[in-house]
Amino acid sequence: MNNIPDREARSERDAPIISLLGVEKNFGTGTAAVTDFNLLIQPGEFLTLLGPSGCGKTTTLRMIAGFEMPTAGRILLRDRDITEVPPYRRPVNTVFQDYALFPHMTVADNVGFGLSVAKISRAEIARRVTEMLALVGLSDKAARKPAALSGGQRQRVALARALIRHPEVLLLDEPLSALDAHLRQQMQDELKQLQARVGITFIMVTHDQTEALAMSDRIVVMNAGRIAQIGTPAALYDRPESPFVASFLGDTNLLPARILGRDAGGLMLACGSARLHVPPSPEIATEATECLVSVRPEQLAIATERPLFQGIVLRSIFHGSTIRAHVDIGADRPLLVDLPRAAEDLAAPGAMLSLTTEARNIRLF
Known part of the structure; x- marks a missing residue:
């Protein structure tokens, strides 16, 4: 499947923020985890990689993050080839499934950790931590430890920590999977509102069709390492192109x-x-x-x-x-x-x- 327009025909304004061009990943087990993957992701878009376990969606996310190197193909960020650029040099941050918070640190220290590693001044760190905690509604929890927070609050801490360095792209790996059903539904709305406020491109991985339909501007449905169909939630739901997409996205x-x-x-x-x-x-x-x-x-x-x-x-x-x-x-x-x-x-x-x-x-x- 190829949805790549002529690059000469694109204006700078319309240039995608992330381009995956013929990307493949083979771990040497005989079956490729990702095959012939072509995708353009637009600035400010909330895009979801959706599919069953083992379909290649997390591997694709990890290649965008730089944690995995493609076996073939290229990954571009605003037309700059970042295929072999290490993760810490990419303007991309990741929120992991388990949030990966430091249990011995306060909320404020967790959120500001990346800035302290980057040798930012204490005054600037304090200012930006205050700003981020206000953005995610945790201003009154700055001195708490992660163990004293609810699941939804820990997720917001992880989001604040990822956003504080102003990444161009935020990657979310099953961000709501650890929450109960009621809180998951609440956080779907909060996460979508947060993305609209910060205006950053969000790329999310999930196997939950409800999350994908509720939160995404576009959904990439994956199956067996390949793109099965790309479209808006309504287009995929109303006009699936295969039995797999019809049955996976809704009943x-x-x-x-x-x-x-x-x-x-x-x-x-x-x-x-x-x-x-x-x-x-x-x-x-x-x-x-x-x-x-x-x-x-x-x-x-x-x-x-x-x-x-x-x-x-x-x-x-x-x-x-x-x-x-x-x-x-x-x-x-x-x-x-x-x-x-x-x-x-x-x-x-x-x-x-x-x-x-x-x-x-x-x-x-």
């Missing part, structure tokens, strides 16, 4: 279907007991006779007339604000549908459900 139904015919308006399909007429799909070759139908559970609704899918409810699962029904439509797996609580009686096991959706919600692979 979806992936049901086998047979192509019964074609006409000017699209394709006629048999999907279990359903007969569908859907718009043409560029992913489906003209000679194909089989495909996969993808439709998200929340995009299905009770049909009052002309249902697309009909079937018997096998079981229903309470999800708080919604009920997820598993519906037998005669395919090799149940159709999942999310219904409002008000429709709970209609989704009782054994009930017949008639369901519909807009044609644009159906993706074919």
